[in-house]
Each structure stands twice: as C-alpha cells, then as structure tokens.
Amino acid sequence: MTEPKTPDAAATTGPAKKHSRSGKSNATIYDIAKVAGVNPSTVSRALSKPGRVSAKTQKLIEDAAAELNYQVNPFARALPTGRTNTFGLIVADITNPTFFDIIRGAETTATLRDYTMVLAESAESGVTELTAARRMMATVDGLILASPRMDDDDIRTIARDKPVVVINREVDGVPCVVPDVNKGISEAVRSLAGNGHHKVAFVAGPPQSWMSARRWEGVQAACEWSRLEAVRLESTKPTVDGGRQVARDVRASGATAVLTYNDLLAIGLMQELQAAGMVIPDQISIVGFDDIFGADFxxxxxxxxxxxxxxxxxxxxxxxxxxxxxxxxxxxxxxAATLRVETELVLRGSSGRLLPAG
Amino acid sequence: MTEPKTPDAAATTGPAKKHSRSGKSNATIYDIAKVAGVNPSTVSRALSKPGRVSAKTQKLIEDAAAELNYQVNPFARALPTGRTNTFGLIVADITNPTFFDIIRGAETTATLRDYTMVLAESAESGVTELTAARRMMATVDGLILASPRMDDDDIRTIARDKPVVVINREVDGVPCVVPDVNKGISEAVRSLAGNGHHKVAFVAGPPQSWMSARRWEGVQAACEWSRLEAVRLESTKPTVDGGRQVARDVRASGATAVLTYNDLLAIGLMQELQAAGMVIPDQISIVGFDDIFGADFxxxxxxxxxxxxxxxxxxxxxxxxxxxxxxxxxxxxxxAATLRVETELVLRGSSGRLLPAG
DNA sequence: AGGTATTTGTCAACCGGTTGCCATTAATTG
DNA sequence: CAATTAATGGCAACCGGTTGACAAATACCT
Known part of the structure; x- marks a missing residue:
C-alpha cells in the first residue's frame, strides 16, 4: 500500500550520496511559520526581537521551533545584518606558551557569550599579521590582536573598519589590555637588591615589541630607585634558543642578576649558563617574565x-x-578604554643571595 | 548629442549618506558587472568557474575586480552553496601543551589552503565536546577532533552530517590520524631492559582515552617480548598534578621504571619523587609520552x-x-582512510641504568 | 551556403533571514 | 460609545552571490 503513516521513514533510495545534504540542519523560519500558523517575519521577530510579538504568539513559535529542532542559519543572518557573532584572535606565535592562556581565556569568554573564535598566527611578522587581519575582516565582527607586530598606524587603520582590542601593547585610540609591569618589576628588583646584587642586566625582546620597551623602562626605573646599575643586552629572538645565544653577552656584562624579556629567554639562558658550570642562583640570579607553563619545571x-x-x-x-x-x-x-592588569613577582629558586666568589 | 563618452561620470547626486557603511568592504559583483559591462552572473562565473567564460571577458572582469578592490562576501556565497571554507578544531584542553603543535599544524595548513580554522575546547568532557561540535556544525565544512572524549557513536553521528577527521583515536568508518605507538614503545622498553630493569609500571590516562588504552597495550606487549613484568596504575587526571598524586602508588608498586600516559604525568611524578628524596634515574627511571614543550626543561x-x-x-x-x-x-x-605516523624514543636523562640500592 | 555543434552570456529563481512600511486588531481614553 | 493610540502581524523588498535553463553568437562541417 501507500505508506501508512511514516512519511519520513521512507528513506527508500538508500544512502545515496553520503553526507551531502543529510546533515544540513534543515528547519527554517518558513517551516516554523507554517507549523505555528504565522508569517515568517513574525517568526524572525519572535526569535530575535524580544518583546516585539505577543506572549501567546511567542510561545507558539518557540514551541514550533523546539519541535523542529530549529537553528538559525548564521549565514542567512549575516548577509543582511553584517553581524556574524564571530571574532578573530591573532597571536604572534601559536607555539609560544605565553599565548596559550590568552587563547584559552578568549575562547572561554567567546563560548560563554555565544560567540565563535577564529584563530590565526602572524609568525612574529608584521606583514603576515596584517594579511591575516585583512583576511579575517570579512568574516568577523571584531578582532583581538595579542602582542601585535605591525605598526600603530596599521592597527588604527584596521580599527577604523572593525572594533579591535589589543593585548600587550598600547595604541592611541584603540582599546587595550596591558599588564602593568611596575609592581612586579619593582618587587623583583627590590628582592635582588636585598640579596646583595649591584649590577642587573636586562635581555631585551624583539625590537617591535612594545612590551619589551616597557619592561626595560620599568627595570631602569626600579634599578635607579634601588641604586642598582642596569645594563641592556639584545637578544636575537625571544625563544629558548635566543636565551642560549645571549649567555655569552650576559657573562661578559659582569652582571650578577639578569631579567629577561620573557621566560623562554630565561630558560635558555639558564640552560646555557649551567652547561658552562655556573651555579644558579649562587653565582647569578635569573628572573623571567610571564610565568608561562613550564617555568617551574x-x-x-x-x-x-x-x-x-x-x-x-x-x-x-x-x-x-x-x-x-x-x-x-x-x-x-x-x-579608548584601557584595561590594566596587575603583575606580581613569583619568587622561585632561580634568584637569590649572591654568594661570595670562591 | 547625448552623453559624449563619459556615461559613468554623471554621479550627479553626490555623496549622499555614505559613511554609515564606510567600513564594510563594499564592491559587489554587481558593481564589477557594471564596470565591465557584463551581467553579474557572468562575473560570478568568471570568478569561480575557471574556463567558463572567454579569456577576453575574464580579463575584463578581473581588471574591474582588481580596480574595485573586490572581495567576495563569504556569507553571500555560503548561503546558496553551503560551503564556508571553514573547518573546526576541537581539542580536549587548550592549555595542555600536547595540543599546541596540533593546533599550529592545523592552522598552518588551513591558512595555506585558504581556509579558516575555528577553535573550541571540550575541557576533557564528552558532553561539552558534543555541544561544541553541534554548535560548530552550522558554520563549518568539516571538523577535526583531537583526542575526542565522546563515544564512537556520537562521533559517527556527527561524521554522518559533516566530514570529520579524528586525531589520536581510531573510530570505525571515520578517517583518523594516529601515531603508531609500537615503534616508540618497543624502543623505550628495550632501552629499559638493557638498563637492568625488571618491573615496569604504566600510569594510565583518562578512561575514555583511546590512546591511553593503546599505550598500555603497547607497553604490555613490549614487556612480554623483553620478558619484563608490567603493572598498570591509574591516574586521577592527565596533568602535572595527577602525576604528583600517583607517586605514592608508583613507589608502592615496586617498579623501577615507569612509563606514564603523557609527559605531564611524568613531570609531576618526577617532581614528587624527587621531593621525597629519590634520585632519577639512579633509583627509578621515568619515561613520558608525546615530547611536549618543556619536556627538556x-x-x-x-x-x-x-x-x-x-x-x-x-x-x-x-x-x-x-x-x-x-x-x-x-x-x-x-x-575510511587512516593516516599513521611514526613514534620514536627520545632518550634524555630521566631514564637510565638502575644503580644497586645503597 | 546551409545546418549542426559549441561557446558564451543573460535571465531569473533561489539560499534563509531581516526590516521598513502598512493594515489590522486590541487597548485606552474622553 | 465613538475616537485616538498602541500593540501586533503580514507583505515584500532587500543582503550578495550561485546556478539551471535558455538564447545568442561563434565555430565547425559537408
């Protein structure tokens, strides 16, 4: 006979062409409208303009939507409105643990507020970064730049088109989130001074890094305050490897305590110094920045x-x-609004009292 | 006569109310069509169906597009086609360094092939994972699940709707990428046997972890081959902290060598054992899995x-x-296609010859 | 040349929501 | 109770590409 009462169970043709269409969640506002006996536009309003339709109709529509397992089609919505419920996050280096927590923090917030986060990396290059940003522009509502490497003007240009928030850098006219280095640095330098150090070296990060400059300023100021001598050394790259390479300069500098632009540098430096037979912290104290994953390993x-x-x-x-x-x-x-977060010294074993040379 | 030769220069009405939209990159295929003097559909074909239009028209259109700085509107394209040029990546834990390289590898490939990657995390929960996956379904062309925690059936259900690739697990009928543990494990166990060990403990990971099961099997097999005794211990969670907690059981087990489900556990275990005064590797050898960032710190x-x-x-x-x-x-x-990649032993200092108890 | 086979471009109907404008209908008020 | 006003739902025109169907133009053939 002709299909008793299961009009949908009639998947007669078999699994014709695998997951081509089957998956597309199909219910549209038109389907809902039909079920609820109203106009599609009313459905649209019920679902996105709270209070625009009567409570009765609202319920009717919501029930129908639930029954049909309706989900808005983000593209259909984005087309006329331009809103995508998506934001982009661009980081300088995905494998740099500094960004892990940033990524997670952003992702968690995104999910919480029903946004989608798309991730891209600039490979520490301003050009790549700009390209990535441009690519994203079309599909996101806004952009977060973590430790951006492009220049202020490029950032502002982008910010003119879409809302942008910058992390680890201050750009005039753009909302920023920056750790305030002063507290942490002054704690660190005071601790070093208290341990008998007199000459402190700072190993700088990438020249384009805004944060590196701030940290160097902070170190200088704190040293002045504590009457310590501060010298600046340059690194080739802000990685473990870069830290190893700078060990030579560190020893030559005569400093008994070193602060490095980041933890990666500190770790590499420490490895190299130890390999050369130096005892840490007896002969030299080392302090990093960020407290990344692995800093206590x-x-x-x-x-x-x-x-x-x-x-x-x-x-x-x-x-x-x-x-x-x-x-x-x-x-x-x-x-623009700037969010400042506090930094603090985490005192572990790599810094301490300077032992008299034996 | 009428309109000498500049039919377009007649923009009489002037710049009425622009900058409300200033940011939105504006040129559409209709604009291009106007400039090139063809029909919008021809523009569409020229831009997406190679060879469908004559070389002459093609050039005409491409020039116009370039001049107008045209960029397709991804949403307008996605609406009728369903293709979004986006895929999703779901990882169990964003802050677990195991995933850093996976994320980067996927992101790099995505960018290379002009895809966008969206990232989500399951917080080690099968339910959260399924939710995240469902959320993504609407906006992506496909999905990568790294170390999924949901069960096979859920994965297959999703895979029926959209292409799915699984990492670190094998699921029937779904393409997978799995490291083949055997080579690495047998190298490790042979090394331990050669160093005089007789009893080996394996600290397992999460019960839902497919990979944990494989590794335990591998350890058992390799131990049998080398005529070592193998015991299995359970961990509470696959983190540094979990490693610390399992130290007690490890000591009680009497094993002189330990393989842990992952490096995090190994690191935590090592810290705790050392804190209790044990010398590694003289008294006990420790071998992790994955070689994550920081394993050599x-x-x-x-x-x-x-x-x-x-x-x-x-x-x-x-x-x-x-x-x-x-x-x-x-x-x-x-x-489905399965991609197997090789594992290998990275011999460092935490494993070695067992010294006679003093 | 006439006639068929191929390109190549046009038309128009989607995809699935959103929203301004208008017509009802219900509520409020003198 | 009639009149004014507010609340509510419907109509239709978008948003910007894609694509099947078809006609026009060009090419190829005997």
Missing amino acids: TTPPLTTVRSPLGECGSGAATLLLDLLHGDLPRGTGET | TTPPLTTVRSPLGECGSGAATLLLDLLHGDLPRGTGET
Missing part, C-alpha cells in the same frame, strides 16, 4: 614576573564583546 | 616517546580538506 624553578595572561585573554574578549554590543564605556571621550 | 630532562604532533595536526587538516574537495582516497571501499 626547571632546576632551579624559575623566578618570574607573572602576567595574568588568562585574564588578559578573557578581559580582551569581554571588552570587545561589550564594544560590539554597544556597551561602550561612555565618558571616556575619544580616548 | 626538567632536571633531568625527560625521556619520552615522541609523537609528531605538528604532523598530526597538519595531516588531519590535509586529510579533511582533501575530503572536502572530493579528492577522497578511492579504493578504500567503505573503510
């Missing part, structure tokens, strides 16, 4: 100025999402 | 069975993208 564990990276990530995402929803901080005039 | 540096994680990430992305483009591996019948 070393022997001795690394003393470091911690930045709350996860907080930076979630803070940036929150800032961006608030911006997108128009909860923009009023009263700030033309100056 | 420890003292002694960690011996580990390396999985080529980056390769897994890029391999999975390549597989997925090939699938999406219909370059599906023919001849495999109904069984």
Whole structure:
C-alpha cells in the first residue's frame, strides 16, 4: 500500500550520496511559520526581537521551533545584518606558551557569550599579521590582536573598519589590555637588591615589541630607585634558543642578576649558563617574565614576573564583546578604554643571595 | 548629442549618506558587472568557474575586480552553496601543551589552503565536546577532533552530517590520524631492559582515552617480548598534578621504571619523587609520552616517546580538506582512510641504568 | 551556403533571514 | 460609545552571490 503513516521513514533510495545534504540542519523560519500558523517575519521577530510579538504568539513559535529542532542559519543572518557573532584572535606565535592562556581565556569568554573564535598566527611578522587581519575582516565582527607586530598606524587603520582590542601593547585610540609591569618589576628588583646584587642586566625582546620597551623602562626605573646599575643586552629572538645565544653577552656584562624579556629567554639562558658550570642562583640570579607553563619545571624553578595572561585573554574578549554590543564605556571621550592588569613577582629558586666568589 | 563618452561620470547626486557603511568592504559583483559591462552572473562565473567564460571577458572582469578592490562576501556565497571554507578544531584542553603543535599544524595548513580554522575546547568532557561540535556544525565544512572524549557513536553521528577527521583515536568508518605507538614503545622498553630493569609500571590516562588504552597495550606487549613484568596504575587526571598524586602508588608498586600516559604525568611524578628524596634515574627511571614543550626543561630532562604532533595536526587538516574537495582516497571501499605516523624514543636523562640500592 | 555543434552570456529563481512600511486588531481614553 | 493610540502581524523588498535553463553568437562541417 501507500505508506501508512511514516512519511519520513521512507528513506527508500538508500544512502545515496553520503553526507551531502543529510546533515544540513534543515528547519527554517518558513517551516516554523507554517507549523505555528504565522508569517515568517513574525517568526524572525519572535526569535530575535524580544518583546516585539505577543506572549501567546511567542510561545507558539518557540514551541514550533523546539519541535523542529530549529537553528538559525548564521549565514542567512549575516548577509543582511553584517553581524556574524564571530571574532578573530591573532597571536604572534601559536607555539609560544605565553599565548596559550590568552587563547584559552578568549575562547572561554567567546563560548560563554555565544560567540565563535577564529584563530590565526602572524609568525612574529608584521606583514603576515596584517594579511591575516585583512583576511579575517570579512568574516568577523571584531578582532583581538595579542602582542601585535605591525605598526600603530596599521592597527588604527584596521580599527577604523572593525572594533579591535589589543593585548600587550598600547595604541592611541584603540582599546587595550596591558599588564602593568611596575609592581612586579619593582618587587623583583627590590628582592635582588636585598640579596646583595649591584649590577642587573636586562635581555631585551624583539625590537617591535612594545612590551619589551616597557619592561626595560620599568627595570631602569626600579634599578635607579634601588641604586642598582642596569645594563641592556639584545637578544636575537625571544625563544629558548635566543636565551642560549645571549649567555655569552650576559657573562661578559659582569652582571650578577639578569631579567629577561620573557621566560623562554630565561630558560635558555639558564640552560646555557649551567652547561658552562655556573651555579644558579649562587653565582647569578635569573628572573623571567610571564610565568608561562613550564617555568617551574626547571632546576632551579624559575623566578618570574607573572602576567595574568588568562585574564588578559578573557578581559580582551569581554571588552570587545561589550564594544560590539554597544556597551561602550561612555565618558571616556575619544580616548579608548584601557584595561590594566596587575603583575606580581613569583619568587622561585632561580634568584637569590649572591654568594661570595670562591 | 547625448552623453559624449563619459556615461559613468554623471554621479550627479553626490555623496549622499555614505559613511554609515564606510567600513564594510563594499564592491559587489554587481558593481564589477557594471564596470565591465557584463551581467553579474557572468562575473560570478568568471570568478569561480575557471574556463567558463572567454579569456577576453575574464580579463575584463578581473581588471574591474582588481580596480574595485573586490572581495567576495563569504556569507553571500555560503548561503546558496553551503560551503564556508571553514573547518573546526576541537581539542580536549587548550592549555595542555600536547595540543599546541596540533593546533599550529592545523592552522598552518588551513591558512595555506585558504581556509579558516575555528577553535573550541571540550575541557576533557564528552558532553561539552558534543555541544561544541553541534554548535560548530552550522558554520563549518568539516571538523577535526583531537583526542575526542565522546563515544564512537556520537562521533559517527556527527561524521554522518559533516566530514570529520579524528586525531589520536581510531573510530570505525571515520578517517583518523594516529601515531603508531609500537615503534616508540618497543624502543623505550628495550632501552629499559638493557638498563637492568625488571618491573615496569604504566600510569594510565583518562578512561575514555583511546590512546591511553593503546599505550598500555603497547607497553604490555613490549614487556612480554623483553620478558619484563608490567603493572598498570591509574591516574586521577592527565596533568602535572595527577602525576604528583600517583607517586605514592608508583613507589608502592615496586617498579623501577615507569612509563606514564603523557609527559605531564611524568613531570609531576618526577617532581614528587624527587621531593621525597629519590634520585632519577639512579633509583627509578621515568619515561613520558608525546615530547611536549618543556619536556627538556626538567632536571633531568625527560625521556619520552615522541609523537609528531605538528604532523598530526597538519595531516588531519590535509586529510579533511582533501575530503572536502572530493579528492577522497578511492579504493578504500567503505573503510575510511587512516593516516599513521611514526613514534620514536627520545632518550634524555630521566631514564637510565638502575644503580644497586645503597 | 546551409545546418549542426559549441561557446558564451543573460535571465531569473533561489539560499534563509531581516526590516521598513502598512493594515489590522486590541487597548485606552474622553 | 465613538475616537485616538498602541500593540501586533503580514507583505515584500532587500543582503550578495550561485546556478539551471535558455538564447545568442561563434565555430565547425559537408
């Protein structure tokens, strides 16, 4: 006979062409409209404009939607509105653990607020970064740049088109999330001074790094305050390898304590110095920045100025999402909102009292 | 006569109300069509169906597109076609370094092939994972699941809707990328046997972890081959902390060598054992899995069975993208393609000769 | 040349929501 | 109770590409 009462169970043709269409979640507002006996536009309103339709109709529609297992088609929505419920995160280096917590913080906030995060990396290059940003522009509502390498003007250009939040850097007119290095650094330098050190070296990071400059300034200021001598050394790249390479300069500098631009450098430096027979912290103290994953794996564990990276990530995402929803901080005039987070010294074994040379 | 020769220069109405939209990259195929003097559909074909229009028209259109700085609107394209040029990557834990290289590998491949990658995390929960996957379904062309925690059936259900590639697990009927543990494990066990060990403990990972099961099997087999005794211990969670907690059981087991489900466990275990005064590797040898970032920071540096994680990430992305483009591996019948990658022992300081108890 | 086979471009109908404008209908008020 | 006003739902025109069907133009053939 002709199909008793299971009109849909009639998948007669068999699994014709695998997952071509089967998966497309199919119910549309038109289907809902039919079931609920209203006009599609009413469905649209019920689902996105709270209070625009009567409570009765609302319920009718919601029930129908639930029954049909309806899900909005993000593309159909994005087309006329331009809103995509997506933001982009660009980091300088995906494998640099500094960014892990930032990524996680941002992702968590995204999911929480029903946004999707797309990730891209700039490979520490300003050009690649700009390309990635441009590529994203078309598909996202806003952008988070973590430790951007492009110049201020490029950032501002992008910010003119889409909301942008910057992490680890301050750019005029763009909302930023920056760890305030002063507290952490002054704690670190005071600790070193208390341990009998007189000459401190700072190993700088990439020249384009805004944060590297801030840290160097902070170290200089703190040293002046504590009446220590501060010298600056350059690194080739902000990695473990770069840390190894700078060991030579560190020894030549005569400093008994070293602060490095980041933990990676500190770890590499420590490895190289130890390989050369130096005892840490008896002969030289080492302090890193960030407190990345693995900073406490070393022997001795690394003393470091911690930045709350996860907080930076979630803070940036929150800032961006608030911006997108128009909860923009009023009263700030033309100056963009800047979120400052605290840094603190994490005292571990790689820094300590200087032993008299034997 | 009427309109000498500049029909377009007649923009009489002036710039009425622009900058509301200033940011949105604006040129559409209709604009191009106007400039090139053809029909919009011809523009569409010229831009996406190679060879469908004459070389002359093609050039005309391309020039116009370039001049107008045209970029396709991904949403407008996605609406009728369903293709989004985006894939999703779901990892169990964003802050677990195991995934860093996977993420990077996948992201690099994505960018290379002009795809966008969106990232989500399951927080080691099968339910969260399924939710994340469902959420993504609507917006991606395919999905990569790295170390999935949901069960096979859920995975297959998803795979029925959209192409899925799984990393670190084998699921019938779904393409997978799995490190083949045997080579690495047998190297490790042979090394331990050669160093005088007789009893080996394996610290297992999460019960839902397919890979944990494989590794335990591998250890058992290799131990049998080398005539070593193998015991299995359970961990509470696959983290540094979990490693610390299992130290007690390890000591009680009487094993002189330990292989742990992953490096994190190994590191935590090592820390705890050392804190209790044990000397590694003199009194006990420790071998991890994966060779994550930081595995060589420890003292002694960690011996580990390396999985080529980056390769897994890029391999999975390549597989997925090939699938999406219909370059599906023919001849495999109904069984899905599985990509196996090699593992190898990375011999460092945490394993070695067992010294006679003093 | 006439006639068929091929390109190549046009038309128009989608894809699935959103939203301004208008017509009902219900609520409020003098 | 009639009149004014507010709440609600419907119509239709978008958003910007894609694609099947078809006609026009060009090529190829005997």
